[in-house]
Amino acid sequence: MKTPILESATRLFARMGYAGTSVQAIADAVGIKKPSLIYWFPSKEALREAVIDDLLSRWNEVLPKVMVAAQGGQDRFQRTLTEVLRFFEEDPDRARLLMREMLDHPDEMQRRLELTLRPWLALVSEYIRLGQRQGRVRPELDPEGWTLNITVLALGTIAAGSVFDQVVGSDGPADFRRRQLDELVRTAHSSLFLDRPASAGAPQESR
Amino acid sequence: MKTPILESATRLFARMGYAGTSVQAIADAVGIKKPSLIYWFPSKEALREAVIDDLLSRWNEVLPKVMVAAQGGQDRFQRTLTEVLRFFEEDPDRARLLMREMLDHPDEMQRRLELTLRPWLALVSEYIRLGQRQGRVRPELDPEGWTLNITVLALGTIAAGSVFDQVVGSDGPADFRRRQLDELVRTAHSSLFLDRPASAGAPQESR
DNA sequence: CCTACCGATCGGTAGG
DNA sequence: CCTACCGATCGGTAGG
Numbered sequence: 001m002k003t004p005i006l007e008s009a010t011r012l013f014a015r016m017g018y019a020g021t022s023v024q025a026i027a028d029a030v031g032i033k034k035p036s037l038i039y040w041f042p043s044k045e046a047l048r049e050a051v052i053d054d055l056l057s058r059w060n061e062v063l064p065k066v067m068v069a070a071q072g073g074q075d076r077f078q079r080t081l082t083e084v085l086r087f088f089e090e091d092p093d094r095a096r097l098l099m100r101e102m103l104d105h106p107d108e109m110q111r112r113l114e115l116t117l118r119p120w121l122a123l124v125s126e127y128i129r130l131g132q133r134q135g136r137v138r139p140e141l142d143p144e145g146w147t148l149n150i151t152v153l154a155l156g157t158i159a160a161g162s163v164f165d166q167v168v169g170s171d172g173p174a175d176f177r178r179r180q181l182d183e184l185v186r187t188a189h190s191s192l193f194l195d196r197p198a199s200a201g202a203p204q205e206s207r
Numbered sequence: 208m209k210t211p212i213l214e215s216a217t218r219l220f221a222r223m224g225y226a227g228t229s230v231q232a233i234a235d236a237v238g239i240k241k242p243s244l245i246y247w248f249p250s251k252e253a254l255r256e257a258v259i260d261d262l263l264s265r266w267n268e269v270l271p272k273v274m275v276a277a278q279g280g281q282d283r284f285q286r287t288l289t290e291v292l293r294f295f296e297e298d299p300d301r302a303r304l305l306m307r308e309m310l311d312h313p314d315e316m317q318r319r320l321e322l323t324l325r326p327w328l329a330l331v332s333e334y335i336r337l338g339q340r341q342g343r344v345r346p347e348l349d350p351e352g353w354t355l356n357i358t359v360l361a362l363g364t365i366a367a368g369s370v371f372d373q374v375v376g377s378d379g380p381a382d383f384r385r386r387q388l389d390e391l392v393r394t395a396h397s398s399l400f401l402d403r404p405a406s407a408g409a410p411q412e413s414r
Numbered sequence: 415c416c417t418a419c420c421g422a423t424c425g426g427t428a429g430g
Numbered sequence: 431c432c433t434a435c436c437g438a439t440c441g442g443t444a445g446g
Binding site for chain 2: 111140141148152156164191
């Protein structure tokens with residue numbers, strides 16, 4: 001979030017939604033008057049576009065990191081997933097905002113995600129297909145389907161926040177989100193790789 | 208959706224959001240005047256509550272079906288997941304509405320989901336633990352975490368609709384959502400069960 | 415970046 | 431279920 005206006009707008013749009021946030025509310029959060037805000041951003045709609053431009057450009061900053069993570073062979077999976085999770089955990093408002101934009105403007109988001117996600121998805125899928133040729137990744141897996149599913153799962157889990165914290169019984173009243181995210185990593189791992197031939201006692205990789 | 212009012216309100220709240228839907232817009236969709244709508248539902252807020260009451264009560268109608276599906280041993284997994292997917296696919300607005308409510312009113316939804324989901328989650332988790340004792344389900348899997356993750360994934364994928372359709376490259380311009388949902392089932396299956404000992408050639412179960 | 419202001423729409427009421 | 435109406439708030443402009 002570069003400017004204070006963009007910062008407040010992002011936070012409010014993510015938490016209250018675009019229609020649920022008035023220009024007045026953003027101005028109040030920033031500490032200026034409404035017409036002053038309209039001076040910097042000519043309309044509420046322009047502010048919305050700036051907010052999601054900012055969000056998607058930050059996703060694009062993550063891409064290079066993932067590319068770098070493409071060096072080592074085996075932990076490429078771990079590093080990529082970690083990067084995606086970090087992106088949303090670093091600021092859960094990103095997940096909320098993306099989810100809201102997909103709901104509010106599906107057609108626009110379809111266009112924007114095509115540009116933003118396609119190169120990344122193609123790269124990750126290529127690695128997965130390589131793993132399939134090497135016999136390490138499950139052959140029946142759909143690389144694009146799997147990758148987007150894990151991404152949607154990360155997005156949804158983090159956007160949902162603590163809504164599920166009380167759904168589990170008496171055993172774990174504490175931070176259930178951590179459990180969900182740990183299980184996400186385990187699910188991603190075990191649904192991606194073929195189990196090892198049976199040499200060791202099927203231990204799990206370190207996280 | 209019993210009444211026409213509830214039907215239109217559900218549709219509009221799901222697609223435009225609560226704040227993005229005016230009472231006037233709902234009245235127009237129904238074909239009555241605004242004060243007439245306020246006669247049946249004393250406030251917009253009352254209408255929202257009725258809409259999500261209706262949605263969650265329909266989820267509760269699914270519960271018995273899942274209980275019944277608890278007869279056969281092996282395909283219990285398949286039937287339960289199919290039921291959850293059917294619930295959202297039958298009317299994608301359910302997924303959108305739930306997602307929006309989790310974003311708009313996280314505290315209220317936390318309370319409501321505790322009541323609605325807890326018995327269902329406890330039952331499914333119990334079956335999973337049984338499978339773990341029988342050595343069919345992966346021992347390191349977190350039953351509650353896994354179940355909620357798969358549910359969130361179904362919710363998110365269906366709420367997202369066709370936003371990802373253009374993200375895949377040239378190969379499949381057609382219905383990518385189907386691929387995503389098929390891969391969801393495969394991911395759920397392979398992350399839940401231990402792979403078979405190695406007798407057959409690791410075929411996949413029929414769907 | 416501000417004060418002053420505008421037409422349109424908001425959720426909701428009065429009264430029948 | 432309607433007509434008529436209300437105060438409050440909406441996004442945005444004029445003019446400095």
